[in-house]
Amino acid sequence: MTGAAGGGAAIETHHLRKEYGEKAAVADLTLQVEQGEVFGFLGPNGAGKTTAVKMLLGLTAPTAGTAQLLGRPLGDAAIRARIGFLPEHFRFHEWLQAAEFLDLHGQLFGLAAEKRAQRIPELLDLVGLTDAAGRRLSTFSKGMLQRVGLAQALLPEPDLVFLDEPTSGLDPLGRRLVRDIIHQLKAAGTTVFLNSHLLSEVEVTCDRVAFIKDGQVVRTASLGALVEGMTEVVLRVGRVTPELLDGLRRWSGDLRADGRNVTLTIDDEEVLPALARWVVDQGVGLYALAPQQLSLEELFVRVVEGQA
Amino acid sequence: MRLGIIAKLTVREAQRRRLLWVALGLGAAFIALFSVGFHFVHQEIITQHGMVSRAETQVFANFFLTAGLYVINFLSVMMAVLTSVGTLSGEISSHTIQSLAAKPIRRWEILLGKWVGYAGMLAAYMAGLSSGILLVVYLISGYAPENWLGTIGFLVLEGWVVLTVSILGGTFLSTIANGVLALMLYGIAFVGGWVEQIGSLMGSEAAINIGIITSLLLPSEALWRRAAYLMQPALIRSLPANPFGTASVPSPAMVVYAGLYVLALLGAALWIFARRDL
Numbered sequence: 001m002t003g004a005a006g007g008g009a010a011i012e013t014h015h016l017r018k019e020y021g022e023k024a025a026v027a028d029l030t031l032q033v034e035q036g037e038v039f040g041f042l043g044p045n046g047a048g049k050t051t052a053v054k055m056l057l058g059l060t061a062p063t064a065g066t067a068q069l070l071g072r073p074l075g076d077a078a079i080r081a082r083i084g085f086l087p088e089h090f091r092f093h094e095w096l097q098a099a100e101f102l103d104l105h106g107q108l109f110g111l112a113a114e115k116r117a118q119r120i121p122e123l124l125d126l127v128g129l130t131d132a133a134g135r136r137l138s139t140f141s142k143g144m145l146q147r148v149g150l151a152q153a154l155l156p157e158p159d160l161v162f163l164d165e166p167t168s169g170l171d172p173l174g175r176r177l178v179r180d181i182i183h184q185l186k187a188a189g190t191t192v193f194l195n196s197h198l199l200s201e202v203e204v205t206c207d208r209v210a211f212i213k214d215g216q217v218v219r220t221a222s223l224g225a226l227v228e229g230m231t232e233v234v235l236r237v238g239r240v241t242p243e244l245l246d247g248l249r250r251w252s253g254d255l256r257a258d259g260r261n262v263t264l265t266i267d268d269e270e271v272l273p274a275l276a277r278w279v280v281d282q283g284v285g286l287y288a289l290a291p292q293q294l295s296l297e298e299l300f301v302r303v304v305e306g307q308a
Numbered sequence: 309m310r311l312g313i314i315a316k317l318t319v320r321e322a323q324r325r326r327l328l329w330v331a332l333g334l335g336a337a338f339i340a341l342f343s344v345g346f347h348f349v350h351q352e353i354i355t356q357h358g359m360v361s362r363a364e365t366q367v368f369a370n371f372f373l374t375a376g377l378y379v380i381n382f383l384s385v386m387m388a389v390l391t392s393v394g395t396l397s398g399e400i401s402s403h404t405i406q407s408l409a410a411k412p413i414r415r416w417e418i419l420l421g422k423w424v425g426y427a428g429m430l431a432a433y434m435a436g437l438s439s440g441i442l443l444v445v446y447l448i449s450g451y452a453p454e455n456w457l458g459t460i461g462f463l464v465l466e467g468w469v470v471l472t473v474s475i476l477g478g479t480f481l482s483t484i485a486n487g488v489l490a491l492m493l494y495g496i497a498f499v500g501g502w503v504e505q506i507g508s509l510m511g512s513e514a515a516i517n518i519g520i521i522t523s524l525l526l527p528s529e530a531l532w533r534r535a536a537y538l539m540q541p542a543l544i545r546s547l548p549a550n551p552f553g554t555a556s557v558p559s560p561a562m563v564v565y566a567g568l569y570v571l572a573l574l575g576a577a578l579w580i581f582a583r584r585d586l
Contacts, residue, residue, distance in 0.1 A: 057410045059586040061583065085407065090407075092407060093404060095324040107313050
């Protein structure tokens with residue numbers, strides 16, 4: 001894993017668009033993923049995540065827009081020797097044995113026989129399938145297929161890896177394994193593009209995330225800043241007046257009133273003292289002010305519902 | 309060369325799925341059955357008529373041989389369709405193709421690799437079966453037809469024609485629709501060939517033209533008739549009507565057309581496959 005040659009972004013897209021008939025699966029994808037970062041690509045079903053990955057890998061042609069992977073334009077077949085991919089539908093030639101399957105994909109990556117002989121046992125060991133090396137994939141469970149699929153993605157010691165829902169078929173041990181592998185890849189300087197619904201996985205592995213909705217990136221941010229910065233505050237007041245709610249809207253666009261409670265989301269905890277003073281000054285009585293950090297899942301829901 | 313990797317994968321798949329072994333086993337059974345049948349019929353003729361002349365042997369052996377090759381001709385078409393019909397459409401619909409196509413391999417290498425794998429297996433199978441019954445006829449009766457090598461070549465080319473139709477269909481149709489397309493086209497060409505034969509005997513220009521048009525649509529039946537004609541001795545050719553008759557013989561130009569047909573369809577398949585979403 002050597003990193004992208006010549007520096008620059010690992011992935012760079014400009015207004016990438018894909019239409020199927022009149023429907024735009026990806027409306028306007030503009031993003032940049034730096035070398036060596038683990039990038040989470042989040043969005044609800046049908047948001048265009050898999051279509052975006054397929055465009056980047058040359059499986060689907062964009063209707064418009066441009067993109068570069070490791071400094072080379074889309075469609076450059078040679079650069080794919082440095083890119084690993086675990087598809088969402090991990091369907092492979094199931095009549096092959098696990099070791100034969102990895103050998104086939106090693107050949108397609110252009111690895112020499114000696115390199116394949118070294119990498120295949122290493123990777124089978126990494127994904128916990130050493131004992132199943134001689135078994136046909138048709139006898140594998142869903143989780144085992146996903147593990148062997150992950151192994152084929154890592155065969156060439158890639159500079160960039162696309163993992164499309166890499167833990168969807170795995171049990172908790174398998175998920176931990178994938179998490180550890182992602183940490184190892186990051187330590188080795190590999191860029192990881194992680195497309196996942198499992199936000200708990202994203203939370204512990206990603207450096208940055210992008211939220212995609214209706215085929216467009218609606219928010220991109222460093223995960224740490226995003227999770228630490230977004231805070232939900234519950235205010236308990238003596239009485240809720242229209243003037244109070246109007247005034248609170250300058251602190252947050254995301255506001256809900258329920259009885260004597262008002263819940264609002266703020267970007268920065270530093271505003272809390274000023275907010276408390278302002279509420280007290282309104283003369284409505286402040287009985288409690290309870291801030292709590294949002295989980296990525298809550299944040300995800302708010303972003304895709306357009307509340308944050 | 310990654311094309312070679314895909315070709316080998318195609319052969320290995322046929323082997324692993326036992327397709328190769330079933331085909332070889334049944335092929336051997338076919339040759340054995342043909343040998344026994346031909347042996348007893350040959351014995352019976354000698355018993356009833358004593359020594360037969362060389363010309364009589366030619367007619368009888370050629371008729372039997374043509375019947376055997378006609379079966380092989382049919383098998384060639386069925387093998388070409390049944391083995392390849394889902395190779396692209398099946399892998400596309402199951403998403404198996406994604407992990408291949410995301411590698412540093414060009415789409416044309418995937419498609420041509422598959423074609424080469426199937427075409428090689430088909431050629432070897434057709435050559436093996438045809439040589440088998442040619443050898444049986446020669447060993448039992450001492451008869452070897454003229455142009456037997458060309459006949460095998462035409463049978464192989466016929467298989468490649470149908471294979472290429474199936475590969476092209478697989479780039480844009482579902483597996484079932486592709487199978488129906490290939491077999492229906494063969495059926496149309498088959499019927500068209502008979503219409504042409506009968507039209508030729510009856511002197512119907514319209515019927516002959518229908519046959520020619522269906523041959524242009526799929527030149528499989530035309531190749532078979534050209535192969536049968538080349539192999540038949542003059543005496544059989546002169547018969548006004550027989551089950552394997554060649555009242556209307558496709559010209560050498562039709563053979564050239566069949567070759568160009570394969571190239572054109574393969575080109576179209578490569579063009580469509582390179583552009584389609586996977």
